[in-house]
Amino acid sequence: MLLLILKRIGLGLITLFIVSLITFVGVEVLPGDACTTYLEREAYGAALDACIKRLGLDVPAYERYLDWASNVMRGDFGYSLSGEMPINEVLGPRVKNSLVLASVSILIGIPLAIVLGIITALWRDKLPDIMISTITIFSMTIPEFISATLLILIVAIWLGWLPGIVIIPSDATFYELLSNIILPVVAISMIMTAHMARMVRSSVIQVMASDYVQMAILKGVPYWKMVFRHVLPNALLPAINVVALTIAWLLGGVVVTEVVFNYPGLGRLVIESISNRDLPVVQALAIILASIYVGINLIADLMTLMLNPRLKSLQIRK
Amino acid sequence: MNEIIESVKNLSIGFNSQKGKQISILRNVSTNIKKGETVGIVGESGSGKSTLALAMMGYIKQGLFPLKGECLFKSEDLLKMSSRQLEKIRGRKIAMIPQNAGQALTPNLKIGYQIDEALRLHTDLNKTERDKKISELLNKVRLPSPETMAFRYPHELSGGQQQRVAVAMALAGKPDLLLLDEPTTGLDVTTQAHVLELLRFIAKDTGTSMIYVSHDLGAIAQVSDRIVVMYAGEIVLEGPARKILKEPIHPYTYGLLKSIPKLSLAGLPASMPGSQPQPGSINEGCSFYDRCNLATDHCKKNSPDLEHIKELDTNVRCFNHKELINQNNNLQTSITKKSNNSEAIEVLKLKDVSISYAKQKFFDQLLNKISDQNPTVKDINIDIKKGETIALVGESGSGKSTILKSIAGLLKTKDGQIKFENDRLLSSDLKMRNPNDLRAIQLIFQNPDESLNPNHTVEQILSQPLKLYFNLSGEELKKNIIDLLKKVRLGEFYMSRYPRQLSGGEKQRVAVARAFAAKPDIILCDEVTSALDVSVQAAVLNILQQLKEDLGTTYVFVSHDLAVVRAISDRVAVLYQGRLCEIGPSQNVYKFPSHPYTEVLLGAVLEPDPDIKPKLVAEDIVEEKPPEKGCSFQGRCPRKIGDICNLEVPPWQIGENGNAIRCHINIDELASLQQ
Numbered sequence: 001m002l003l004l005i006l007k008r009i010g011l012g013l014i015t016l017f018i019v020s021l022i023t024f025v026g027v028e029v030l031p032g033d034a035c036t037t038y039l040e041r042e043a044y045g046a047a048l049d050a051c052i053k054r055l056g057l058d059v060p061a062y063e064r065y066l067d068w069a070s071n072v073m074r075g076d077f078g079y080s081l082s083g084e085m086p087i088n089e090v091l092g093p094r095v096k097n098s099l100v101l102a103s104v105s106i107l108i109g110i111p112l113a114i115v116l117g118i119i120t121a122l123w124r125d126k127l128p129d130i131m132i133s134t135i136t137i138f139s140m141t142i143p144e145f146i147s148a149t150l151l152i153l154i155v156a157i158w159l160g161w162l163p164g165i166v167i168i169p170s171d172a173t174f175y176e177l178l179s180n181i182i183l184p185v186v187a188i189s190m191i192m193t194a195h196m197a198r199m200v201r202s203s204v205i206q207v208m209a210s211d212y213v214q215m216a217i218l219k220g221v222p223y224w225k226m227v228f229r230h231v232l233p234n235a236l237l238p239a240i241n242v243v244a245l246t247i248a249w250l251l252g253g254v255v256v257t258e259v260v261f262n263y264p265g266l267g268r269l270v271i272e273s274i275s276n277r278d279l280p281v282v283q284a285l286a287i288i289l290a291s292i293y294v295g296i297n298l299i300a301d302l303m304t305l306m307l308n309p310r311l312k313s314l315q316i317r318k
Numbered sequence: 319m320n321e322i323i324e325s326v327k328n329l330s331i332g333f334n335s336q337k338g339k340q341i342s343i344l345r346n347v348s349t350n351i352k353k354g355e356t357v358g359i360v361g362e363s364g365s366g367k368s369t370l371a372l373a374m375m376g377y378i379k380q381g382l383f384p385l386k387g388e389c390l391f392k393s394e395d396l397l398k399m400s401s402r403q404l405e406k407i408r409g410r411k412i413a414m415i416p417q418n419a420g421q422a423l424t425p426n427l428k429i430g431y432q433i434d435e436a437l438r439l440h441t442d443l444n445k446t447e448r449d450k451k452i453s454e455l456l457n458k459v460r461l462p463s464p465e466t467m468a469f470r471y472p473h474e475l476s477g478g479q480q481q482r483v484a485v486a487m488a489l490a491g492k493p494d495l496l497l498l499d500e501p502t503t504g505l506d507v508t509t510q511a512h513v514l515e516l517l518r519f520i521a522k523d524t525g526t527s528m529i530y531v532s533h534d535l536g537a538i539a540q541v542s543d544r545i546v547v548m549y550a551g552e553i554v555l556e557g558p559a560r561k562i563l564k565e566p567i568h569p570y571t572y573g574l575l576k577s578i579p580k581l582s583l584a585g586l587p588a589s590m591p592g593s594q595p596q597p598g599s600i601n602e603g604c605s606f607y608d609r610c611n612l613a614t615d616h617c618k619k620n621s622p623d624l625e626h627i628k629e630l631d632t633n634v635r636c637f638n639h640k641e642l643i644n645q646n647n648n649l650q651t652s653i654t655k656k657s658n659n660s661e662a663i664e665v666l667k668l669k670d671v672s673i674s675y676a677k678q679k680f681f682d683q684l685l686n687k688i689s690d691q692n693p694t695v696k697d698i699n700i701d702i703k704k705g706e707t708i709a710l711v712g713e714s715g716s717g718k719s720t721i722l723k724s725i726a727g728l729l730k731t732k733d734g735q736i737k738f739e740n741d742r743l744l745s746s747d748l749k750m751r752n753p754n755d756l757r758a759i760q761l762i763f764q765n766p767d768e769s770l771n772p773n774h775t776v777e778q779i780l781s782q783p784l785k786l787y788f789n790l791s792g793e794e795l796k797k798n799i800i801d802l803l804k805k806v807r808l809g810e811f812y813m814s815r816y817p818r819q820l821s822g823g824e825k826q827r828v829a830v831a832r833a834f835a836a837k838p839d840i841i842l843c844d845e846v847t848s849a850l851d852v853s854v855q856a857a858v859l860n861i862l863q864q865l866k867e868d869l870g871t872t873y874v875f876v877s878h879d880l881a882v883v884r885a886i887s888d889r890v891a892v893l894y895q896g897r898l899c900e901i902g903p904s905q906n907v908y909k910f911p912s913h914p915y916t917e918v919l920l921g922a923v924l925e926p927d928p929d930i931k932p933k934l935v936a937e938d939i940v941e942e943k944p945p946e947k948g949c950s951f952q953g954r955c956p957r958k959i960g961d962i963c964n965l966e967v968p969p970w971q972i973g974e975n976g977n978a979i980r981c982h983i984n985i986d987e988l989a990s991l992q993q
């Protein structure tokens with residue numbers, strides 16, 4: 001078991017290493033370098049020299065990679081070009097904002113998805129299922145930018161209940177954020193919840209049709225007890241990985257939603273830094289996003305391992 | 319003894335077809351279960367036996383609903399009860415033992431919890447009393463170390479142990495009636511015999527009534543006091559077990575019993591033509607009319623009622639049952655002898671073959687070798703003659719299919735050689751074999767559902783090998799396909815059918831036809847009849863034998879069923895844990911002296927005769943790996959003589975009749991021990 005965890009962590013680290021290499025090489029092989037790309041037409045003379053100096057572009061590539069990599073490991077991503085300030089200071093508030101948006105959506109969306117999934121499965125083809133399923137399929141099929149825009153139009157512009165666009169600085173406090181993120185959270189949750197509810201539904205239906213559930217009924221186990229002891233633990237196990245992917249997707253910044261609502265999170269930073277050709281920030285973002293995916297999937301795998309008795313004893317015996 | 323505990327009255331169950339028609343799958347079924355009695359319900363797949371058994375617990379599968387009639391348990395109708403009332407009865411008064419305990423135990427709950435759940439629901443015991451009761455129950459079903467067993471998860475138990483847990487769980491509520499739906503199907507022969515023995519003991523010990531549902535008359539014969547025979551949703555025959563098995567007075571039961579291969583007789587059992595009608599396609603008249611050899615015009619128009627025959631204490635649904643009373647004495651003898659037309663030439667030689675599933679280590683992969691000291695299959699030496707049928711038998715995990723796959727080139731051998739015709743070495747890699755060798759060796763699988771492409775018609779399925787190997791096209795191709803279908807006794811009109819429009823037996827016949835399309839020299843048959851009902855199995859066996867006699871094909875026939883093997887094969891090789899134990903002409907393998915493992919297998923065979931009881935000589939433990947050294951059977955051998963069995967691989971001893979046995983006990987001594 002321990003060996004397996006170590007193996008998984010090792011694999012994750014290798015993945016991160018490869019991602020860092022790819023982004024670094026990618027930036028390297030682009031025509032010009034970070035300075036010429038950023039300075040564009042002003043890339044000559046003193047400005048260029050200063051930029052090159054500041055970024056250390058005058059040393060060979062492999063040395064720069066090692067340098068950069070060791071700094072990253074210490075948590076230092078270097079300097080951003082546009083803001084001319086340490087990338088950490090650029091990233092910090094954005095990470096926090098994305099975290100707030102993601103955790104609120106998760107706290108609301110995931111329990112809701114599970115409950116809806118279970119309800120639709122248990123009342124399969126009855127009224128509750130038909131109603132909820134219609135809504136979930138509907139909200140699954142509308143693209144994010146349309147639903148987000150519609151939300152702004154209806155709630156913010158027609159009804160005027162909430163601000164349509166988030167107009168807070170990226171370093172706003174937690175409470176300032178909360179009151180502003182209701183609409184983005186709704187927009188995100190709609191899609192996420194719908195997808196997850198569908199998955200939970202089919203998983204529960206499958207388990208309900210299994211021999212062991214029929215057996216539990218024939219054993220005289222009362223309905224709700226059967227649902228909680230025999231059905232849900234087995235039905236929700238496969239959901240863990242989907243939940244993990246969703247969380248990673250949320251933390252990585254929901255680009256479209258953030259852009260539509262003008263929310264200062266990681267997703268928008270990705271767009272901004274690409275359009276500003278701020279290559280050091282792009283590099284840093286690539287590493288951070290990859291780490292999030294790797295980390296969360298690792299946790300999900302370990303959780304599945306821990307909760308599934310079949311895998312657990314398999315590992316112990318080995 | 320005569321108190322009736324459950325009584326089914328005129329029960330019909332059905333469903334609504336897509337066209338909105340009401341189709342019944344149980345029709346007018348009535349029967350009574352008496353206290354302390356074991357009733358066997360037998361019938362082919364789809365005859366409605368499970369539906370009937372579940373209805374007797376007040377459970378109707380999703381999609382079905384009762385059309386009329388009632389299921390009275392102690393004079394209350396289960397079908398009218400609320401789910402609250404049913405929860406009080408299920409598990410407490412009527413308990414169920416499912417077909418596949420492996421799937422019927424909830425995977426995330428320890429087995430102790432699952433038994434405890436039944437105890438909490440159905441008894442007033444407190445925690446310590448319940449804990450004691452759990453180990454008592456586990457002990458009663460003869461599970462080893464009941465204390466630790468309770469803390470295991472279902473998947474940590476073998477199939478036989480899971481079935482025992484299911485029995486313990488059912489006994490927890492001290493039910494008056496136990497329902498068993500194919501409780502031993504899918505278990506190994508020895509395990510099955512042990513579980514049946516346990517059930518018999520429990521029935522006697524607790525006085526519980528049992529309903530035992532099975533397609534296997536052999537198992538039914540071992541446990542039942544009374545037998546109910548179902549056909550196409552109706553009861554066609556019902557009476558005392560001995561009467562039904564020895565003097566069946568319904569043509570269907572008669573045919574069914576005749577189609578079961580028997581250990582005591584060589585040769586193929588007679589087959590019944592046709593197959594059971596699908597629900598909804600049953601017309602007026604007797605539902606068995608199409609397959610019945612006693613049918614008259616009267617049967618075509620009128621459907622017979624269940625008639626009570628007083629002197630036999632039997633109910634029968636047939637106009638002409640009297641004619642059978644005289645025929646019954648030849649139940650045992652009407653078996654077609656088969657001719658052995660094998661020639662002296664050897665077509666296939668396995669020499670010191672070992673096969674390993676172990677993962678290759680990195681360096682071994684580079685050197686392309688397998689280093690496994692204890693491979694799954696080891697030291698197999700078999701020479702197969704042209705036109706011979708050689709059978710490989712053994713319990714699950716004995717490596718039968720593994721050997722077949724290696725011959726077919728689907729699995730690389732670790733050591734040894736496979737030689738084909740004139741001692742030509744066959745590559746163990748499929749890609750290295752020449753096309754003619756590929757054509758010459760064909761494989762038929764256990765499950766035709768998986769081996770036939772569901773999106774192809776029978777014509778497409780059969781034309782593939784004909785195009786590939788013989789470049790046929792147009793009229794010639796069609797003529798060949800019709801020929802092939804004729805060989806497996808299917809009409810021309812089957813060409814346009816899809817696999818889903820065929821019955822199990824028809825599908826397997828198409829698979830046989832596809833194998834023969836390549837005009838092969840050798841056909842490898844992997845449990846080809848295990849998924850089929852006995853009457854259909856007999857038909858497939860007969861076709862295989864006929865084709866062999868006509869075309870001189872060689873068969874390597876893998877099966878776990880010793881009686882089937884006895885029926886079809888000329889020579890038998892017995893395997894345990896991937897090592898050969900015994901090999902010889904089939905009539906000799908079924909006679910003593912035998913290898914101790916063969917003896918165990920033979921003892922566990924269930925015959926459809928209440929007077930032939932299985933002999934249980936060895937424990938039904940499951941071994942996960944073959945032992946590192948010594949005799950492969952040392953872990954379970956009832957005749958083990960000591961350390962020599964653990965340390966040294968036993969030598970081959972050849973008996974006077976050409977039977978080879980691999981055991982440390984002298985062959986003559988074995989003979990006298992087994993007398």
Ligand SMILES: Nc1ncnc2c1ncn2[C@@H]1O[C@H](COP(=O)(O)OP(=O)(O)OP(=O)(O)O)[C@@H](O)[C@H]1O
Nearest residue numbers: 333343362363364365366367368369379380381382
């Ligand atoms: N939910 C369902 N909807 C429609 N038809 C069904 C349903 N369940 C079973 N059937 C049909 O009812 C018939 C009887 O089914 P049942 O399961 O009782 O057979 P069985 O005798 O137990 O067969 P087996 O030996 O394969 O278990 C079959 O023809 C089957 O196809």
Ligand code: SF4
Nearest residue numbers: 604607610617636637
């Ligand atoms: S009634 Fe006629 S068709 Fe039916 S089983 Fe009897 S003889 Fe055969």
Ligand code: SF4
Nearest residue numbers: 949952955963981982
């Ligand atoms: S060699 Fe020993 S263990 Fe093996 S079968 Fe013979 S007596 Fe049994």
Ligand SMILES: [Mg+2]
Nearest residue numbers: 367368369499
């Ligand atoms: Mg069944």
